[in-house]
Amino acid sequence: MQTTLIKNHLFFFAKTIGIKKISGGMGKIMDSKNENKLRIFTEFLFFDNFNVLSIILKIRFLNFFMINYFLKLIIISFFLFFLFLKYNIAENNQILLNEVLPGILLYYGENEEPNEINKGAIANKVAIIGNKSILVYDTGPSKQFAKSFIKELRKYSKKPIKYLVISHRHFDHAYGIEVYIKKKVTIFIDKTEYFYLKKEGPLINNLLIKNLGFNENNINFDDISDEKINFLDDSIEVNLGNRRVLIKNLGIAHTKGDLIAYDYNTNTYITGDVIFIGRAAAFSDANIPMWINVINNKLNLSWDYLIPGHGSIINNMLELNDTKNWLYFLDNAVKQAISEGDMISEIFQYPLPKEIHHLKMKSITLRQGIKKQLNLYRKKYIE
């Protein structure tokens, strides 16, 4: 019954535009101008624009059921369109890269906590393009992100990705590493940071899967072996073809060993999490006094631009104060808490100097790192 009805509708639909026969059920339509040629319904719809237009013009002559049929078609099209949109957003297939300086592409990570929407893509990632090859700085939080990053990068350059610098082990910078291992990219990371990446990685990754809905297939730590990694404890200069880039281990600071890059063509530092702009710097795995020393003494090449690990690109030394003032505050707060025997809850009551008022994510960052720092500072005092 239903089938006959549909066929009738189709027949009526065909009749209104001068088609004589329908054969082969729903799928096939015989063209009135070329009776020997069977045509697929969709082919007919997409290629006979004139006929489609005539359908639209003749719609007022159609009977009630026919209009119903078109309405259904429209509703289904809309449904499919939104399904398509939803799929694309959910899979986060496309990421945005900007050429912020000649030959330097930046994925800008928003200053926000990792959540189910950003899927941990909260840190900056950079690609430097030379005449012969490309250097990528930081992988992003997952295999999926790294793949999207490379796909987007390919719109700008087809040159081989020869080097990958992993600034440090934190997931938002390092968990896309597998994609680059498979591509046989030369990878640089600090040795101790690599050790911790492997040691604490599986536990952290489980938390990301549970709490942020990360893909189970996000990263497989068993696939990562140190044969494929170069441990950098001082510095190395690479040439990407008319473009020299310095890769340097600044030593203990934000983590046990932070790798930075410096592009001589544009006098640009890419610092990873040694520098945070606009938000409180995460300090759970840091040595705060050594970090302050690194910022003051080890970023010693003259620079025109600096791309931080989090926050916007800067061109002025004074803006480093976003990180420095926060670290000074932490250093003072931890020392004060120890000397006065204050509890963690009391540290939260300490007045904030006005230079750090504008920083985002202060209390969550403080909560994440303060306990560990209290223990570290206490040990130091006892020694």
Ligand SMILES: [Zn+2]
């Ligand atoms: Zn970090």
